[in-house]
Amino acid sequence: MNSAGPEANSGPAERVTRRMKEDELTRVGLGDLVKMPKRILSALTGPIPVTRSQAIGVSERLSAVTALTSSLEYLAQRKQFRRGGLNHWPTMARGVQGPPVFRKLLNAISREKVTTGLHVARIAVGAGLLLPGQARWRGAGNLFLGVTTAALYPRHRYGTDGSDQVSILVQTATGMARLSTRPQTQDALLWYVALQANASYLISGWMKLLGRTWKDATALSGIMRTRSYGHEPTFELTKKYPKAAKHLTHGVLALECLFPVVYLAGGRLARPVIASAGVFHVANGLVMGLGRFVTAFTSMHPMVAYTSTPRTHPSVADRDDRFLFVGAALLAGAASLAGVVAAQRRMRTLEGWPHSSYLTTRHGNELQYQRSEGDDPALPVLVFVNGLASTSEHFAWITEKITQESGYGVVTYARAGYAGSKYRSTAPYCLAESVDDLVDLVRGVVPEGRKVVLVGHSLGGELARRAAANMGERTQGIVYLDSSHPDELNRSNQQNKAAESVAVLMNTMARSLNAGLGILLARPDWLEALPASCRTRVFAQYTDARLWEAGRREWAVVQQEFRAFDGTLPAVDAHALVISAQQTVDRDPEQLLMHNEIAEMHRAEGRYVESVVLEGADHDSLLTSARFATEAGRQIVAFLDGTQAADAPQVRVTEEAGQ
Incomplete structure (x- = not known):
């Protein structure tokens, strides 16, 4: 028996060839190892290419799940419609304002049998929208869900937590997109929802920056210990691992404040940002009990993915982006109008009587x-x-x-x-x-x-x-x-708790008004109670940043001096x-x-x-x-x-x- 191995039975040429192949295989293996991190990075980053039809389909189904869930929840809690419940309409109707026709319509919708019938219909339509297909009837179904969500919103304003507003937006947009035969119109509607999604995260994040608890990272533990949204095991984890809680809190803040980066660098950050936002909402659903938030807010993500994919990608090559430029022009016009209104109010504020x-x-x-x-x-x-x-x-x-x-x-x-x-x-x-x-x-x-x-x-x-x-x-x-x-912040628990809210209000109003958002402020009810001769002048002051900047300056000092009070008048x-x-x-x-x-x-x-x-x-x-x-x-x-x-x-x- 020859024990010298395969090379003993081969010639010199064969041995050389075999060694070359072995070297080549070795180089290929090393190359794969070198390229592995790049492949992983490529899989985790980049755009999420979805077609127009896919974006509409996924969004409408997620929104249908929201409607289906909400209606099932309300039917399971019908006792809340009756006397003593949170959604007892005769009690809630006392605070409803508006024209008589509007109130009569709400009263008709809010009868228990009518409300129940609408929820049963919403369950049927929502279940139907979960079926596969691209038929135009789905547009009517989406619009039905959007209209009934809006109609029932005053009836169920306790417990909606913002998910209904997002549902109305997505259901209306997908319904109109389904009914439209023009891709340009569909793209405009998808861009509209995508921009609204960006604004919701962006504004939420930057508004959080106005408060102290998000900046010093105590917000997460504070929320977890509340009765409404708290979760004791998570609260205990935030106490046990304060550094991790701090990083998580700041991570959420960064995610919201920087959400629009999905549109930068050819959409390379779309996958991690959208995935992080999805995980964020799933965590809210599991920990805070905001189950409808998961499907409500993620229903906007397919449209963000569609609009953030570069047009060089085949899946969106025919996308019409004119709405973005129209929106930018409208925004510029609105900003100019807001500036003129703010300047007029400032002049009225300064001129006096x-x-x-x-x-x-x-x-x-x-x-x-x-x-x-x-x-x-x-x-x-x-x-x-x-x-x-x-x-x-x-x-x-x-x-x-x-x-x-x-x-x-x-x-x-x-x-x-x-x-x-x-x-x-x-x-x-x-x-x-x-x-x-x-x-x-x-x-x-x-x-x-x-x-x-x-x-x-x-x-x-x-x-x-x-x-x-x-x-x-x-x-x-x-x-x-x-x-x-002068001792109220020390002695009154209510005043002490409200102190941070007052500071946030002052910061929010001052910064919002300096940004020209005063044009969006409605006239408050207390203003209409003042003598008619004062209302215009008071509203000008109320919508001018100077009043809130002065209040912010005073409140900061009030907190310091009141908390240091020695207790003797x-x-x-x-x-x-x-x-x-x-x-x-x-x-x-x-x-x-x-x-x-x-x-x-x-x-x-x-x-x-x-x-x-x-x-x-x-x-x-x-x-x-x-x-x-x-x-x-x-x-x-x-x-x-x-x-x-x-x-x-x-x-x-x-x-x-x-x-």
Whole structure:
């Protein structure tokens, strides 16, 4: 037996050939190993090529699952339609506004049998849309789901969590795309949904950046510990692995803020970004119980994939992208219009009233004010101090009541940065600066020797209290209108929890309005309750970033100073009227205790002190509602008359001593 191996039976030429083949195989193996990471990277990155038909088909089926799921959920929870349930229509209908025809239609749809019938029909249509096919009847089915989702939305506004709005968008767009025979129209609709998807992620992400919890990565653990969306096992994991939770939180933030990068570099980031967004929604469904979010938001992803694929790819070679350019042109036009509207509102904000005057304070701030002398120069002048992110026109009902039914003088003004007042101080802001401005205003505007009554709402009440200490005997009294207390952030759990929300609101409004989004703001209900002569001017201030920037500056300092308060209110040698809004003290009894403390610091021999709870009023309607504000004005006039009577014996004693 020959044991020398195969090479012993072969010639030199064969051995050389065999070795060359072995070397070639070795090189091929090494080449595959070198190319493996590139292949993996190529599989994980790049566009997601889907055709127009595929994008419409996948989107409509995912949206159909959303409709099917929601209707099955509502039918399984029919007890919520009845008395005591979250969706009991007679209870919910009280808060519905709109034309009578709209309300009648809602009442008809919201009958239990009609609502049940619509949900049964939606289940049938949704199940039908899950079947294979490209027939045009599917367009009618999608539109039916979109219309009924919109019609039932007011009926089920508790529990929708935003998924219904996305469903309406996708169902309407896919329905119209199915019914259209023009590829250009279909592409325009797909682009419309894709841009809406990008906007939803982008805006959500950048809005999160306005809050502290997302930036310091405590948002995830905070959400997981809530009753509505919390998940205890996940919360425990965030405590056990804080670094991982931090990276995950910042990762979600980056995903939302940077979602439009799917359109960059030839769509190379489309796969990881869209896949990450899908995982994000699946996690929300599993952990937070937002099951409908999974199919609702991912139903927009096929359209994002379709529009982010380069047109050089065969699957989208015939795509019509003109809608993108039309949208850009419309956006540019809307931005120009928003800029013009913002400029007009800024001019209206700055110009003030025809009788406005100006005074420069020791800090260089220029205050815009309005003054009414009153009928009797012997009577005190009332100086009104507005609250945080509020206007001097909020006192309109009260000042109207006082000027018409008494002889007292009235001064209203805007703090530095509000309305037409200019903030020009170069030193770091503190509340003492606003107090100094108020003192300078009184000394510069109210005639020497004439007494002053300070009237402050909310934060304005605290500023009035501090200013009174600097004005000495000129302060006859202070009226506190649902006033702030310097210890409220420490003592009131409700106020403490709301502090972060207030900061986020100020940041959101300031940045949104600076971005020109004021044109999108609707007129709030409280605005329509103000006197008609004030509404346009107040709305101009409300939609101007200056008011919110001033409020943001003040609120940052308020939080610092209030949290550092030592808990002792010094006595104030002046008469006092403390008016509390009933809804304020009912929601937070600690507020009533603090308002009582404000009244107590004024109690002394010869001082007239009253405390009133205005029944039915809340913190804002105390000023904006004609009924509540007029009653507050009546209380103020009665209080002023009481202070005159309280001071009268002292005047007589002084005169007798002089004789």
